[in-house]
Amino acid sequence: MSRKAAKEEPKVHPFDPGYTAEPFLTLCANYPEETVYPPDQFRVEWGPIFHRGRLDGSARVLVIGQDPAQHETVIRRILVGEAGRRVQGLLARLGITKSYVCINTYLYSVFGTVKAATSRNPALVDYRNRWLKALLVGQNIEVVIALGQAASTAWTMWKASPDGQASQVPFVAVTHPTQPESSSNNDKVKLAAATKKMLQNWNAALQQVHQNVIHPDVVTPLVPYGDTWGADDRLRIPDDDFPAxxxxxxxxxxxxxxxxxxxxxxxxxxxxxxxxxxxxx
Structure with missing residues (x-):
């Protein structure tokens, strides 16, 4: 008589359960549309994309990005492409492997150039500040990192609000993760130089805020980047960040x-x- 094969245990597939609690339920149900995000400046036809990471209060680092691209449009989470993998490596140097949350400056993908009047629209700024308030006021964030100029400006606008003025969380702005590619126009020499310059910028930022991460997921001595990407500098995004x-x-x-x-x-x-x-x- 043949021996029955041992029953194979089903695989477990972790996932992000989504927006299950307030204030995020309301934030995702009541968001700005075309009157705030003009279609000549944003790809509003693909819908808004809100975040990636922890919304349960466990996040220790908040990352502010810019706007969603095509991979984010499909997956419905931000920073899931090349920029996201580079950000995972940046967070890991702070000892943060899961205790983070990411939002963008803009809910919709930028089409062309965002006009100054649009970027300052009170409805757009106020809605973004509601997200920042939900993630910062009375929460456990120890460091805020802005990716690029638009994100840095978003933080400045938040700091001008009453809630922002009351917040003392350490902040640092870094060069956007894919700026070397966007600035080098497929020139390998320019790309190498821009990458080196960006990683130097990231090293300076890490020196500035590493000590402020009091509760890392993994206690990690600060190891600076080299002049180009190393084998462990681009990390896989955890399954817990993706929809089911x-x-x-x-x-x-x-x-x-x-x-x-x-x-x-x-x-x-x-x-x-x-x-x-x-x-x-």
Missing amino acids: GLPLWMRENDGWARRTGADALAKRRNITITVSSGVVS
Whole structure:
């Protein structure tokens, strides 16, 4: 008589349960639309994208990004592409592997240039400040990191509010994670120089705030970046940050979503998704 095969235990797939408690339920139900985010400056047709990370009060570091790109549009979480992997590496140098939360300056993907009047629209600023209040006032955030100029400006606007003036949480602004690529125009020499300059900027920021992370997930001595990306500088985004049921290849790879079309309008209307090589035989 043949021996029955041992029953295989089902795999566990951690996920982000979403917006299950106040004030985030209301924030996600009542958000600014086209009167605040004009369609000539934002891809409002793809909808708003709110956050990534912990909303349960356990976050120790708040990251403020800029705006969602095509991968974020599909996954419905921010900073899930190349910039997100670089941010994971930055957080790890502070000993933070899970106790973080990320929001963006803008809910919608930027199309072209954001006009100054739009960026200062009280409805846009006030809504973003409601998120910052929910994450900062009476919470456990020990450090705030802004990625790029737009995020730094968002923080300045928050600090001008009564709640912002009362907040004393340490803050640092760093160069945006993909600025080297956007500034080098496919020139390898320029890319190398811009990457080195950015990592020097990140090292200075880490020196400034490392001591302020009092409750890291892992006690980590500060190790500076080199002149270019090392093997452990771009880290996988944890499954707990993604919505339930997201396929593994979307979580582990990048480059599977591209804006495609013959002109700017066509690219605005289309995101082409390609299953990663090797997934389908």
